[in-house]
Amino acid sequence: MLALISSGVAVTRAEIARHTGLARSTVSHRVDALIAHGFVDEDTEAPSTGGRPPRRLSLRTHGHAIAGVDIGASHCRVGLLDVKGTLLAVREDPLTIADGPEAVLGHVERTLPRLLEVADGTAPRTLRAIGVGVPGPVEFSTGRPVDPPIMPGWHHYPVPEFFGERFGVRALVDNDVNVMALAEQRRAFSDALHLLYLKVGTGIGCGIVADGHIHRGAQGSAGDIGHIRVGERDEPCHCGNSGCLEAVAGGAAMAARLRDVGLEAIGSLDVVRLVREGNREAVRTVREAGRAIGEVLSGLVNFFNPETVVVGGALSAVHDQLLAGVREAVYGRSNPLATNVLRIEPSRIGENAGAIGAGILAIEHALSPAQVDRALATDATAV
Amino acid sequence: MLALISSGVAVTRAEIARHTGLARSTVSHRVDALIAHGFVDEDTEAPSTGGRPPRRLSLRTHGHAIAGVDIGASHCRVGLLDVKGTLLAVREDPLTIADGPEAVLGHVERTLPRLLEVADGTAPRTLRAIGVGVPGPVEFSTGRPVDPPIMPGWHHYPVPEFFGERFGVRALVDNDVNVMALAEQRRAFSDALHLLYLKVGTGIGCGIVADGHIHRGAQGSAGDIGHIRVGERDEPCHCGNSGCLEAVAGGAAMAARLRDVGLEAIGSLDVVRLVREGNREAVRTVREAGRAIGEVLSGLVNFFNPETVVVGGALSAVHDQLLAGVREAVYGRSNPLATNVLRIEPSRIGENAGAIGAGILAIEHALSPAQVDRALATDATAV
Known part of the structure; x- marks a missing residue:
């Protein structure tokens, strides 16, 4: 209805x-x-x-708001959306995810009421639901992170209960690339029912939209492509294997390669800076990383047959160089039928993709028939 | 309802x-x-x-029947199911798909009425719908094969119209591995919402069930994994690339390898026979093929995170040897979270999987709300 x-x-x-x-x-x-x-x-x-x-x-769009929270390794972005998904306000702060859930979620707890006050400059809004994206695996049904490698202290932390107790609303938690894929599909590529979102930052991850829905897989680990082997490569990986995509083509691996030739590069952002400065070694490194990503992607394109592959993450800031390598490998290697109408494009939503996608996740859940039925069956006004 | x-x-x-x-x-x-x-x-x-x-x-199960037709490269199997999916009768005949659609579908046209007469020994049944699986890519919305490599003469042939004109019922056409995946999921692994069905025969293909539905992808070519590159391999493939999974580990490739060492092996069935006879070279070849399949599968498991991988096709007759290699590679290489509860198992439905799956496809379509609405809105009694 x-x-x-x-x-x-x-x-x-x-x-x-x-x-x-x-x-x-x-x-x-x-x-x-x-x-x-x-x-x-x-x-x-x-x-x-x-x-x-x-x-x-x-x-009803007025009076209510949905929060979309994008928690990264070193930042936190809190957005407010109305029930139609329009972004009303957003705020980013530096933050260290390794400080643990109490510190990080406490920051969100303090930020939200202030955003609700100002929002779009009209009257204060009532919070109806919260969506959260985190940079690690999540058991979606409970909203709890599961052994997230870069999130010490977060294993099994009850994120939905944290927000439920403080705001009295339902919170949904998902892997960050999943909600970014959702944002790109709903907002920028809504004609693509099957979409892959590649995040190329320090590591490499993939969000999957299959037939319009986020595909999370059996344990919620779908899209975890950072440790797929790149043929004939043997760079050692922190996971214990070698030749993993992340160890070959992640931002951290690129920075390490540039340090080896005497350049100053600590992380992904330095790689981006060097490419923008026209450094040849950096351009060559990014292009080669693109080829390695494209080699793995060519197999996934054959398997999954998406309409669209969106490339986001810090390295998408230099997508000219990165996508050249990716496209070269995919179009050279994938089945012609699968690449016939395939588009490989840089992110269109950009830096707010995580917050917007997390908000959309919460809105779509709150407006789902089962949830609406539940809300109507009780006297509670929170969805 | x-x-x-x-x-x-x-x-x-x-x-x-x-x-x-x-x-x-x-x-x-x-x-x-x-x-x-x-x-x-x-x-x-x-x-x-x-x-x-x-x-x-x-x-209503009595009086009606649904046909499930499994067309292979060199056989045709026609099954009759009741509306609940019970297989009432089945008949297999040798047939050459390269003889073209008129010859092959003409055979089905002659077989069906005879099956409807005998079926389960009760009164003759009325045909309500037909499902067809073919060994090539299909544009599912129109039911037409699209450039199928081993089906000369079938490109864009209007299979649904052929049956519609002769039997007055709707026919759905799909790739054979898709309907086999559906049969295994619905009948043998219904607890697995996310399932991959690997068919290892002359070639290698994959049917994908995502969240309980067949995933066909943007052009219907999803699951076409035969030409994914196996790292560090360079066997030339008929597709023009090298190191393709099919060229490394397909039944035809295995037979060729056994011929090279002086054994008599024309196709997959000879490989199976030699393994059963205990030939060491054949056992080693199948086990190595399993490892190559497992190497590609390990990446797909990371990406898709299925609960279950089912291995079928001619080579599954020697699944002890084949699965040993597959499991070795997948468990050694995939993310622990994705392999936690992963099962890799031989086909449980066996030789009737194609016919049963094609029938289930037709039944589920005929009983879908949209189709029932359409049937009720007209005076036609055919679903």
């Missing part, structure tokens, strides 16, 4: 009854409940001119 | 009204239509003892 209203397909009680085949009384009962719970607004009645004009329904 | 009846969740008009929130009159109207169109049966009224006992509804 919300989908009909939101999409504009049916925006009056009569139209909804016609579209769903539900009895008029059932529809009216349900619409009243949706209004009472703040999901939907109904027009004030227009002045009657002859017959009584039907009152129009719309998704 | 059919799902409620089929699963036994709601089997009377009153229960359906309660579960769906639909008005009683709407439910009764729709149930009458389902009965009239032959989807559903209703109990004859039981003798009244006090109140009138509610009449129970069930999916």
Whole structure:
């Protein structure tokens, strides 16, 4: 019913009854409940001119907000969205994820109320749901990180309960590349039902949208491509194997290679800086990393047959060089049928992709039929 | 509504009204239509003892049949299933797919009526829908093969129209490994929402079930893993590249290797025979092929994170040797989180997987809400 209203397909009680085949009384009962719970607004009645004009329904955007939280290794970005997914406000702060969940989530806890006050300059908004992206594996059903390598202290930490106790709303937690993939698919590439989002930063990860939905796999570890072997390479990897994609083509590996030839490069951002300065060694390194990524990607393209591959992460700042290598390898190696209409493009959403994607995740959950039913069945006003 | 009846969740008009929130009159109207169109049966009224006992509804299995057709390179298997997916009869004949669609489909056309007559020994059945699996890429929306390498004459052939004109029913056409994956998932591994089906025969292909649905990808070429590069290998492949999985570990490649050492081996079945005879060279070849398959699969397991990988095809007849190599490579190389609960198992459905899977594909389509709505909206009795 919300989908009909939101999409504009049916925006009056009569139209909804016609579209769903539900009895008029059932529809009216349900619409009243949706209004009472703040999901939907109904027009004030227009002045009657002859017959009584039907009152129009719309998704309620004012008064409410959904938070989208993007937690990175060294930053935290908190966004506020309305229920249609429009970004109302966003704030980024430096932060060390290794300081542990209490410190990091405490920061989010302090930031959110301030954002809710200012938001889009109108009246304060009520928080309805929270989406969170973190840089590690998450058991999606419980929202708990599972042995996240760069998040000491976060293993099994009950992130949803942290927010539930403080804000009284549901929080959904997911891997950061999953929500970034969701943001790119929903906002920039909505014609691509099957999309891969490659994040090339210090490490390398992949978010998967299959048939319009995030594919998380059996243990929620789908897209963990950083340790796929690149053929004929044997760079040792911190995971204990060798030749892993991350050890060959991650930002940290690129920086290490540039240090080896005497350049000053601590991390991904230095690689980006050197490429922008026109350093030949850096350009060559990024291009070669692109080829290694493309070699692995060519197999995934054959297997998954996506319409679109989006490349994001710190290294996408120099996507001219990176994508040249990626495309070269993929188009040279993948099945022609799979590359026929394949697009390989830099991120379009950019730095807010994590916060927006986390917010979209929370909105889509809150507006799902099961959740709406649950909200209507109780007296609680929180979705 | 059919799902409620089929699963036994709601089997009377009153229960359906309660579960769906639909008005009683709407439910009764729709149930009458389902009965009239032959989807559903209703109990004859039981003798009244006090109140009138509610009449129970069930999916109609008698009188109807769905065909599942498995077309291979050199065989054709035609199965008949009832609407619940029970295999009623099956018949296999040798056949050459390269003889072209008229010859092959003509054979199916002649076989079907005979199967419908005998089926399970009861009265003749009416054909309601047809599912077809073919060994090549298919544009699923139109049911037409697309440049299938081993199917000369089949490019863009309108298979659904062939059957539609002759039997007046809808035919769905899909790649054979897709329907085999579906059969294994629905019948043998229904607890695995994410499943890969590897067919190791002359060539190597993969069927993908993601979140319970066949994943076909953007051009329907998903699962085409035969030309993924095996690291450090350079066997020339007929596709023009080198080191392709199929050229390294397919049945044809294995047979060629055994011929090189003086053994008599024309195809996959000879490899199987030699292994069964205990030939060491053949055992070693199959085990090494397993390792190469496992090397590629380890990357796909990291990417897709399936619960279950099922290995079928001619070579699965010697799965002890094949799976030893596959498991060795996957467990040695994939992320521990992804292999935690991963099962790698031989096919459980066996030789009828293609026919059963094609039948299930047709049944699930025929009973989908959109198709049922369409059937009810017309006077046609064919689903």
